[in-house]
Amino acid sequence: MSCTEITCELKSITPEVKNFKPQKKKFKAGESVEITCSEKAWVFTKETSKTFMCQDNGEWDHEPVCQEITCEYPHDQHVSRSSISGESKLGEKQSYSCEEGYRETAEKATCTRDGWTPNPLCTGMFCCEILISF
Template identity: 55%
Template sequence: MTSEINHRTCRAQGWDNTVPVCEAVKCPAIRTNAFVTASGNTEEGSYGDVIHFECVSADKKIDGSSDINCTETGEWSDSVPTCKEITCTAPVISNGFVVEPEEEYQRDAILKYRCSPGFKAREGIPRCAKFGWTLNPECDEVTCELKSIRFGVQKINPEGKTIFRAGESVEITCAERYWIFRTKETIRSFTCEENGEWDHEPICEEIRCEVPRDQHVYSPHYYFRGDMTLGATKTYHCISGYEQKAAVATCTRDGWTPKPLCAGIK
């Protein structure tokens, strides 16, 4: 209110005084030094106006508030900031620690840190930049995920658990026509290692027989192709000097039978 009197009284001749006048609250002009630039209505800010500050040099950063606003009292919400050298401080890392911490890190300095056992550092290298560390240095808990929990699986112990911490184990029992990936085992325990990987792939795969390359079979890649799962049969022939031990070869858990498929002629 710009008028001195903020009230009027009803008299015999009508209202006394004049109609009061209201105008927007103004804030004083903004003055910066040669190292700081200000954008906005710096000469006569009105209530609600915002002034944004930046450093002239890209090698420096704002020391204070980068944005201030004109308040209802006619004062700016904060003082005009200055510029200072870009520096960073060592952060507090949950489940980890900074290696050889420094009191202050200069621009582009690298932060070295390690994580406690059972935790791993996030990918990337934190560097000191204008707005702090380019990457938030954090330690995530090491876990392994059990993905193939249905295909060819008969039983899992513990049941229903799919996320395991480092050092924890799970036992998998494969279904009747399956065995553990790249083994001939039907039951096995798997342990989650410190790097977040399983010590062996926890997958049950369908039992298959391989091409009998070294059993004196004639053209094994031709006769042994297509379905070679458990119970499959294949007709075959032996190379010269060897005779068949059966009319067909049958795929079993122990490979092709009979054993051997071809025996030397005596």
């Protein structure tokens, strides 16, 4: 009877991966690999570098991939639904408009590692009454 060694494999190293240590493709159960992403990518935890462990079942604890940084629609920012479309890539700028009662804090919104900037995109408008006493 022969035993088969359980291994995990790095399936594809994409352009978003800047580096991985150790530099090999197959890992035994219990071994780990550290993936470092390029400046325009991150792992699922929104970090640029993370260590992944090969499990006893031959699967990684989490998929060791770098994903391109994108910004989703800015929920809870009082942005008009029709003004920012879909997911935007890092560095992309979009014009936007705010819901009624709010005003834009900049001409364009920029997708950054921390989400849309400026933050907040919209700010409430306040009306002031001037009381004149005679």
